[in-house]
């Protein structure tokens with residue numbers, strides 16, 4: 496079984512699923528079996544809520560102030576596991592919870608997941624990935640038609656539910672497209688983080 500919780504630069508992350516509805520050209524799972532202190536983030540089977548919570552119960556959170564849901568898959572593709580385990584964390588630890596998401600959770604789950612997320616999640620980092628639909632298709636390789644518009648809808652809906660939202664792109668985009676992404680983020684009144692491709 497792969498690592499469910501792993502440390503990277505002293506921060507604890509939850510790797511709850513390998514399912515994803517994108518295949519981003521910059522995704523680190525294309526290159527490495529694991530990152531940080533995790534030897535492998537590829538699960539041999541999908542972890543259950545019980546297995547994730549059991550691992551959380553064994554983990555020392557005393558030096559952590561945030562748990563980030565981010566691994567080799569899209570956390571909202573394992574929504575029940577995400578919600579169950581985040582509830583466990585909120586009941587047992589005084590730490591904040593962030594979800595790094597591609598913003599396609601409403602499409603995948605076929606309903607608005609944000610009211611449920613808002614009960615346990617303090618912040619979202621949402622992958623914008625591109626300034627327009629054509630670039631998004633080329634960079635993120637989503638399984639859905641119209642995925643970029645779905646991400647924009649999710650971002651707008653998120654602002655109604657989650658107090659702390661950051662958008663992100665990866666610096667594989669040419670500079671002019673990075674600038675265009677800044678304009679999109681600005682039009683949504685949200686900060687944009689430009690991550691380095693590694």
Ligand code: SF4
Pocket residue numbers: 515516517518519521522523524566567568569597
């Ligand atoms: S959404 Fe995240 S996990 Fe999925 S392919 Fe893109 S970078 Fe990788």
